Amino acid sequence: MKIEMRKRKPIEKLEKMTRRYASYYPKARRRYLKGVADYVLFVEEKVKRILEERGISVIYHFAYYAFGRKVYKLLKEKKEWEISFVIEDWVEKRGLLREVLLEIKEALREN
Numbered sequence: 609m610k611i612e613m614r615k616r617k618p619i620e621k622l623e624k625m626t627r628r629y630a631s632y633y634p635k636a637r638r639r640y641l642k643g644v645a646d647y648v649l650f651v652e653e654k655v656k657r658i659l660e661e662r663g664i665s666v667i668y669h670f671a672y673y674a675f676g677r678k679v680y681k682l683l684k685e686k687k688e689w690e691i692s693f694v695i696e697d698w699v700e701k702r703g704l705l706r707e708v709l710l711e712i713k714e715a716l717r718e719n
Contacts, residue, residue, distance in 0.1 A: 654715045
């Protein structure tokens with residue numbers, strides 16, 4: 609039995625959220641959509657491209673996406689010094705590849 613995952617395109621996600629919450633809570637919606645847009649359109653695409661180039665199994669993508677979100681948050685908060693500790697922690701406790709994590713960090717820093 610083959611299980612297929614259906615994943616919506618990032619733009620479709622944003623359009624659906626905008627239609628659904630268009631008239632409720634305009635300030636909160638604007639902040640939320642900006643955060644979602646940052647993550648979906650920037651972080652997820654960069655991390656996904658790196659993982660596909662490296663040939664990382666789809667099973668591990670969620671962990672690398674979570675790492676990308678964490679690094680992106682630290683970069684936005686201007687706490688770059690914490691990233692090296694986060695990398696060591698994720699390598700030891702989650703078994704992720706250090707080279708891939710460093711590549712993700714550099715890709716997200718370019719913004």
